[in-house]
Amino acid sequence: MSIYTQYYRNKENIGRLLVKCPDKPGIVAALSKFLFEHGADIMESSQYSSDDPSRMFYIRFEFYCEGLLSKRKQMEEDFQELAKNFKMDFTFTYNETKxxxxxxxxxxxxxxxxxxxxxxxxxxxxxxxxxxxxxxxxxxxxxxxxxxxxxxxxxxxxxxxxxxxxxxxxxxxxxxxxxxxxxxxxxxxxxxxxxxxxxxxxxxxxxxxxxxxxxxxxxxxxxxxxxxxxxxxxxxxxxxxxxxxxxxxxxxxxxxxxxxxxxxxxxxxxxxxxxxxxxxxxxxxxxxxxxxxxx
Amino acid sequence: MSIYTQYYRNKENIGRLLVKCPDKPGIVAALSKFLFEHGADIMESSQYSSDDPSRMFYIRFEFYCEGLLSKRKQMEEDFQELAKNFKMDFTFTYNETKxxxxxxxxxxxxxxxxxxxxxxxxxxxxxxxxxxxxxxxxxxxxxxxxxxxxxxxxxxxxxxxxxxxxxxxxxxxxxxxxxxxxxxxxxxxxxxxxxxxxxxxxxxxxxxxxxxxxxxxxxxxxxxxxxxxxxxxxxxxxxxxxxxxxxxxxxxxxxxxxxxxxxxxxxxxxxxxxxxxxxxxxxxxxxxxxxxxxx
Amino acid sequence: MSIYTQYYRNKENIGRLLVKCPDKPGIVAALSKFLFEHGADIMESSQYSSDDPSRMFYIRFEFYCEGLLSKRKQMEEDFQELAKNFKMDFTFTYNETKxxxxxxxxxxxxxxxxxxxxxxxxxxxxxxxxxxxxxxxxxxxxxxxxxxxxxxxxxxxxxxxxxxxxxxxxxxxxxxxxxxxxxxxxxxxxxxxxxxxxxxxxxxxxxxxxxxxxxxxxxxxxxxxxxxxxxxxxxxxxxxxxxxxxxxxxxxxxxxxxxxxxxxxxxxxxxxxxxxxxxxxxxxxxxxxxxxxxx
Amino acid sequence: MSIYTQYYRNKENIGRLLVKCPDKPGIVAALSKFLFEHGADIMESSQYSSDDPSRMFYIRFEFYCEGLLSKRKQMEEDFQELAKNFKMDFTFTYNETKxxxxxxxxxxxxxxxxxxxxxxxxxxxxxxxxxxxxxxxxxxxxxxxxxxxxxxxxxxxxxxxxxxxxxxxxxxxxxxxxxxxxxxxxxxxxxxxxxxxxxxxxxxxxxxxxxxxxxxxxxxxxxxxxxxxxxxxxxxxxxxxxxxxxxxxxxxxxxxxxxxxxxxxxxxxxxxxxxxxxxxxxxxxxxxxxxxxxx
Known part of the structure; x- marks a missing residue:
């Protein structure tokens, strides 16, 4: 059973993470490691580095995480440290919450x-x-x-x-x-x-x-x-x-x-x-x- | 042999007539009668009546006329009277004259x-x-x-x-x-x-x-x-x-x-x-x- | 007052004439003369000559005719002769008849x-x-x-x-x-x-x-x-x-x-x-x- | 100076990595860690998980890596182990090699x-x-x-x-x-x-x-x-x-x-x-x- 088949079955396990931070090496590695370690499979990811002196980096993940609704509070808490290290603005949103x-x-x-x-x-x-x-x-x-x-x-x-x-x-x-x-x-x-x-x-x-x-x-x-x-x-x-x-x-x-x-x-x-x-x-x-x- | 087959054969017999005049009944009838009487077959015609107080009428004909190059001077002369009656601005152009x-x-x-x-x-x-x-x-x-x-x-x-x-x-x-x-x-x-x-x-x-x-x-x-x-x-x-x-x-x-x-x-x-x-x-x-x- | 202003006022005076017949010189002249003589102003006209051995000609007129509803029967009758001369298939339709x-x-x-x-x-x-x-x-x-x-x-x-x-x-x-x-x-x-x-x-x-x-x-x-x-x-x-x-x-x-x-x-x-x-x-x-x- | 400004300056430092492998958790994390550790900044990444029983995962990275031309051989060698673990088909290509x-x-x-x-x-x-x-x-x-x-x-x-x-x-x-x-x-x-x-x-x-x-x-x-x-x-x-x-x-x-x-x-x-x-x-x-x- 693929992630996508699950996707159509358990929409409440879908979440999204949007991040904005100063551009520097290692951001994607850090974020994808975080998601992996929290049991979240990346379904879709898109990124953009600003082409101007602001040097900002933007990324959006859509992920699937078994039991997301019970895990999400902990996940958001754990994310604080990473966010601090990279000076990230971030938002988690959940498919379940319309x-x-x-x-x-x-x-x-x-x-x-x-x-x-x-x-x-x-x-x-x-x-x-x-x-x-x-x-x-x-x-x-x-x-x-x-x-x-x-x-x-x-x-x-x-x-x-x-x-x-x-x-x-x-x-x-x-x-x-x-x-x-x-x-x-x-x-x-x-x-x-x-x-x-x-x-x-x-x-x-x-x-x-x-x-x-x-x-x-x-x-x-x-x-x-x-x-x-x-x-x-x-x-x-x-x-x-x-x-x-x-x-x-x-x-x-x-x-x-x-x-x-x-x-x-x-x-x-x-x-x-x-x-x-x-x-x-x-x-x-x-x-x-x-x-x-x-x- | 259709007009269009001729068209591809004798491009020098193609002419165009553009007319602009105050809108009133009978313009198309008068123009198409003129072209018919001068041996010109209408290949394409498009018209437009202005949707404003100026009440102007615009029409473009593309026509095929056997022996156009030798006839065109006479045709233009003959057109003067019609143009005068309807207060037309008009232009004849010829495919042959690039x-x-x-x-x-x-x-x-x-x-x-x-x-x-x-x-x-x-x-x-x-x-x-x-x-x-x-x-x-x-x-x-x-x-x-x-x-x-x-x-x-x-x-x-x-x-x-x-x-x-x-x-x-x-x-x-x-x-x-x-x-x-x-x-x-x-x-x-x-x-x-x-x-x-x-x-x-x-x-x-x-x-x-x-x-x-x-x-x-x-x-x-x-x-x-x-x-x-x-x-x-x-x-x-x-x-x-x-x-x-x-x-x-x-x-x-x-x-x-x-x-x-x-x-x-x-x-x-x-x-x-x-x-x-x-x-x-x-x-x-x-x-x-x-x-x-x-x- | 332009035809188009009238158009929006008296939609029941709008009619359409569709004609199909063998292509030959003089069709547009004959049709536009007919419409003119019956008090019908041509608002829109489009034509097409077939580019194949059938040599057929097609034309569509949209016209405005004061008092169309009372005149249309006569108009259709009068059209018979013209249609016969040019071997036309034709249809009159009226805006008023949805x-x-x-x-x-x-x-x-x-x-x-x-x-x-x-x-x-x-x-x-x-x-x-x-x-x-x-x-x-x-x-x-x-x-x-x-x-x-x-x-x-x-x-x-x-x-x-x-x-x-x-x-x-x-x-x-x-x-x-x-x-x-x-x-x-x-x-x-x-x-x-x-x-x-x-x-x-x-x-x-x-x-x-x-x-x-x-x-x-x-x-x-x-x-x-x-x-x-x-x-x-x-x-x-x-x-x-x-x-x-x-x-x-x-x-x-x-x-x-x-x-x-x-x-x-x-x-x-x-x-x-x-x-x-x-x-x-x-x-x-x-x-x-x-x-x-x-x- | 942003990555993109560099990009326009040193095109020979741009590389691409295409990967295809069975879908499973942790792929993006492993790949982005690898690139990070080899000094490669991800400029663009796109991924796709197949929506069929084959359960394959596909990803393309475009990266910027200072001194890429001298490093690439080592990078490709180092990648072998990762590729083996995830059963990856992969290709590195380099902007410099047209x-x-x-x-x-x-x-x-x-x-x-x-x-x-x-x-x-x-x-x-x-x-x-x-x-x-x-x-x-x-x-x-x-x-x-x-x-x-x-x-x-x-x-x-x-x-x-x-x-x-x-x-x-x-x-x-x-x-x-x-x-x-x-x-x-x-x-x-x-x-x-x-x-x-x-x-x-x-x-x-x-x-x-x-x-x-x-x-x-x-x-x-x-x-x-x-x-x-x-x-x-x-x-x-x-x-x-x-x-x-x-x-x-x-x-x-x-x-x-x-x-x-x-x-x-x-x-x-x-x-x-x-x-x-x-x-x-x-x-x-x-x-x-x-x-x-x-x-």
Whole structure:
């Protein structure tokens, strides 16, 4: 019986280890020795050495460890020493502990639908404790799936109160990741800094082109031959956060703003779904204002 | 024997008619009647009605006409009346009369090579009376193909004199289209206005992202996941002219500026080659700051 | 006010004319004259001359005609003479008369979901009077949208009776097009010949590779680096009917049969949705065993 | 100074280690310990565990080792013990030792041109001691680059003699890899078995569709909407060897055999060039009749 057959049998024995530390010889040897000695088989590993003066080293392991759930506490404790020696930032995550996602949406629900669909068919390993919207378009479909739907009207003038409510819900539901699935309200720095590298947005253009509002209108004006979408982590600089994924679709002179939007929706939903999936699998590391994505 | 078999036999009987006029009923009927009465079979036709207050109509015909070379003068004369009635701008072009292309290049010769290669294998129906460069990298390959190579060093301070020489050469060689195949000098408005919609440039980014200098460096800084290239007509607004074609390639966090450039070169050469091909086949109409491309 | 603005206002004034006839000079002139004289503005036209000894000519017009619904009967009558002169096969269709689609599905419902979604958001201009399935997976979602769901268990032994029921339903509901959205039962020649060029299937491979059963398993065995999907009209030769659209997605050595299926589903749903859309807009002409698709 | 800066400075210090062995715990730990103790920094590592009863494990390291050229002999000797313990098949290769490529070509030279071009611009790290052709189309360009060109006419009747000459040349020039860049002669089993997993072919279809002769003609007949190309290792089963890479381009009903060929050439040259590049970088492992490609 191979590891992979086991994998499909005992998903709760799968763990992941992400490490970031100054680059120096012997890191991989030390880490793989540690995993071996703790009975963890390496199923997948990806590494990256930064090509800049920071000289940082990044690695992600996915491992299989018989009886992981009972061993993991000890493993994390034992890791402290190694981490100290190499000045490592590290995170252990466990397949068994699903991340908890909150989806924010406004009127256009195509991205939400894609996420819900993948979630229903088992391709998005997450719990979705709630959906928040400043409109009611999504209510019926969300509630039909048994997910609580919070209708919180929003606008510039009541932003403070709205965000207070949202933050409270995030804490109440112990949310790990916030997905802005075409949520058309700007989040304040105060909100954003509470969830660093935990808010994923979909922007409807191939950034950095058409930053800000009305990208399809501006793409039409400029006469581009490709339209795109970009998923990224949200920072305080609007549409300037670390890019996770981008994709495009070909258009031509016959397209107008409505058809650009239709075509763009197809791109948006797949670009957001991929970013969310990678985030849930701990495949993304943020470095400065970029992402390292270990596919 | 079908028209298409004839087509491959007697290419000199192929002509094209491009028309632009205010949109109103009956244009297609009038034009196709005209062509029919002049013995011209329509091989291909494409039309576009502008979706804006200008209400303009655009159409391109490719036709086969037995004995075209002896008939064409009369055909053009006869067309005057129809053109007047419908207030048409129009152009007849003939397969037999190849457009004359001048290629401008600097140090990086990948785009030039692609064009020369397609030209050699018969896929670029043009004459290339000269190549102009401010560097000598391309000299050997160009001259080995029997094409005159003009080495004209250039920089900001001598721009005026350089352009005077270039303009003289354009006139001397009766150039129809100027292809900037990674020519890294800015052209002055004075030069540009002499060749409206006749200068094709390749910009090494998916415009409007990374307008101006060093797009790969800036793409690297921004951490994009796609890099692109854009072919466009040159206007006096740098990198703001009508876009003809765009394409992209996927990159990831392991790429640095040199690898982005390598990957980008593949995109640049195919995006420029397509634009040139369409221009030579009169498939492009410029409307405001956009292109209509009849593929 | 441009035609296109009108277009969005009065969709019932839009019609289409598809013509097939022996190629000879003057066809476009005659047709465009006819449309002009009947007050029909040509919004879009596409033509194709066959490149083989059959010498056939194909053309599709999309036109706008004020008061079309009251004029169309007369227009069709008047067209008879022209059609006779040029030996034309022709079809007039009207935007106002939506085609009626029946969707057949088995256990895997991703293609059905995509169609329902596009239909709900107004991108699939069709009526869906019923869904038929030999399984119950789709029942809930279909009925929640108010569409009758017919559960008709099927297998090799009762094929005759099953098809009899299905044909009866097709007639009862006046079905124009049958969409096999991953319907995993073979249709008999008797069924197929009742709906020539009216049954659209999605096959989960890039045909002609992996014709028949278990394409993902066989793709895995062969070690391909791309997997694809093909939408085609159904004929009596299994998976050999005229291809409408194909697309692919990149895979690698880490993929196994389950992940190939997941990736493939994304391709299948977009390839089927495109084919259905083009069929509904009368953009497809079947010629021998191929399709002409006027995008 | 980071490893990567060194990398660009001292390419001769780069080595690669490929290992294949039965899967069991501790392999990565043992290998990375070995490299660490021999002063080799891991720059890149990729692994794969087979998902079948064979339970094999595959890993590729790229490492930087100060003074590699003087140390490598000892390193290889020291590795014997480790290899024995884990029953490893392994290969060390060194950046400093360029692989030697022979290119075989017939009349169509587009794939050859692409390879020569990439080689000239430094993107294909190989020596090309000779080009062999059964036609003379490529002679001028090959010789202009200072590469010996061997014109060896070939046909079914003289296959034995032709291959004897070719084999002699392969040995004389110490050839590591044979690239069939549209070489239109069948190689006998006797030839093929002399160079296992060392002959790379480009087939002008997306295999397994259109195995054998005239794929474009058959693609045209079938009316496909995508055409493709496949690079693969040559085995004794025609077009059935392990696939390295595939890609496609979109076509439509207007394309005929000559235009399909033109479009296909663009795909062929990039698919072959990628496969050759990966082979030269030891990124490909053949497993049964498939490839593992560590991008």
């Amino acid at each position: 991340k908890r996602s909150a989806i924010f949406v406004s009127k256009e629900i195509h991205c939400l639908l894609e996420l819900l669909w993948e979630w229903q068919s088992g391709d998005l390993e997450t719990d979705i404790p709630l959906v928040i919207s400043n409109h009611k378009e999504a209510q019926e479909i969300v509630e039909s799936l048994g997910i609580p739907f919070y209708y919180i009207p929003a606008n510039k003038d009541i932003r403070k109160e709205v965000e207070a409510k949202q933050v409270e819900l995030m804490y109440k539901y112990k949310i790990d990741v916030i997905i802005l699935a075409r949520y058309m309200q700007i989040l304040t720095p105060k909100f954003v800094e509470k969830f660093p590298n935990k808010i994923i947005n979909i922007h409807h253009s191939f950034l950095p082109a058409f930053i800000g509002a009305h990208p399809y209108e501006r793409a039409y004006e400029r006469g581009v031959k490709l339209i795109g979408a970009t998923s990224h982590y949200v920072t305080n600089d609007l549409d300037e956060g670390p890019i996770i994924d981008q994709d495009i679709e070909r258009v031509d002179h016959r397209d107008n703003v409505p058809t650009l939007k239709k075509i763009g929706q197809q791109v948006e939903r797949r670009v957001l779904a991929r970013a969310v999936k990678w985030h849930l699998q701990d495949r993304i590391i943020v470095k400065d204002n970029k992402t390292i994505v270990f596919h | 457009k004359r292309s001048a290629i401008f290049v600097s140090k990086e010769i990948h785009c030039l090579l692609e064009l020369l290669w397609e030209w050699q294998s018969g896929d670029l129906e043009t004459d290339i009376p000269l190549v102009i460069s401010n560097h000598k990298e391309a000299q050997e390959i160009v001259e080995s193909l029997g094409i005159p190579f003009y080495y004209i060093p250039a920089n900001k301070d001598i721009r005026k004199e350089v352009e005077a020489k270039q303009v003289e050469l354009m006139y001397k060689y009766k150039i129809d289209v100027i292809i900037l195949a990674r020519y890294m000098q800015i052209l002055t408005p004075k030069f540009v206005e002499k060749f409206p919609n006749k200068i094709i440039n390749i910009h090494h980014s998916f415009l409007p992202a990374f307008i101006g200098a060093h797009p790969y460096e800036r793409a690297y800084e921004r951490g994009v996941k796609l890099i692109g290239a854009t072919s466009h007509y040159v206007t006096n607004d740098l990198d703001e002219g009508p876009i003809i074609d765009q394409d992209i390639e996927r990159v990831d966090h392991r790429d640095n500026v040199p690898t982005l450039k390598k990957i980008g070169q593949q995109v640049e050469r195919r995006v420029l080659a397509r634009a040139v091909k369409w221009h030579l086949q009169d498939r492009i109409i410029v409307k405001d700051n956009k292109t209509i491309v009849f593929h | 085609k009626r689609s029946a969707i057949f599905v088995s256990k895997e419902i991703h293609c059905l979901l995509e169609l329902l979604w596009e239909w709900q958001s107004g991108d699939l201009e069709t009526d869906i009077p019923l869904v038929i399935s030999n399984h119950k997976e789709a029942q809930e979602i279909v009925e929640s949208l108010g569409i009758p769901f017919y559960y008709i268990p099927a297998n090799k032994d009762i094929r005759k009776e099953v098809e009899a029921k299905q044909v009866e339903l097709m007639y009862k509901y006046k079905i124009d097009v049958i969409i096999l959205a991953r319907y995993m039962q073979i249709l008999t020649p008797k069924f197929v010949e009742k709906f020539p060029n009216k049954i659209i299937n999605i096959h989960h491979s890039f045909l002609p590779a992996f014709i028949g059963a278990h394409p993902y398993e066989r793709a895995y065995e062969r070690g391909v680096k791309l997997i694809g999907a093909t939408s085609h009209y159904v004929t009596n030769d299994l998976d050999e009917g005229p291809i409408i659209d194909q697309d692919i997605e990149r895979v690698d050595h880490r993929d196994n049969v389950p992940t190939l299926k997941k990736i493939g589903q994304q391709v299948e749903r977009r390839v089927l949705a495109r084919a259905v859309k083009w069929h509904l807009q009368d953009r497809i002409i079947v010629k021998d065993n191929k399709t002409i698709v006027f995008h | 692989k030697r490529s022979a290119i075989f070509v017939s009349k169509e030279i587009h794939c050859l041109l692409e390879l020569l071009w990439e080689w000239q611009s430094g993107d294909l790290e190989t020596d090309i001691p000779l080009v062999i052709s059964n036609h003379k189309e490529a002679q001028e360009i090959v010789e202009s680059l200072g590469i010996p060109f061997y014109y060896i006419p070939a046909n079914k009747d003289i296959r034995k003699e032709v291959e004897a000459k070719q084999v002699e040349l392969m040995y004389k020039y110490k050839i590591d890899v044979i690239i069939l860049a549209r070489y239109m002669q069948i190689l006998t089993p006797k030839f093929v078995e002399k160079f296992p997993n060392k002959i790379i072919n480009i087939h002008h279809s997306f295999l397994p569709a259109f195995i054998g002769a005239h794929p474009y003609e058959r693609a045209y007949e079938r009316g496909v909407k995508l055409i493709g190309a496949t690079s693969h290792y040559v085995t004794n089963d025609l077009d059935e060897g392990p696939i390295i890479d595939q890609d496609i381009e979109r076509v439509d009903h207007r394309d005929n055999v000559p235009t399909l060929k033109k479009i296909g050439q663009q795909v062929e040259r990039r698919v072959l060039a990628r496969a050759v590049k990966w082979h030269l970088q030891d990124r490909i492992i053949v497993k049964d009749n498939k490839t593992i490609v560590f991008h």
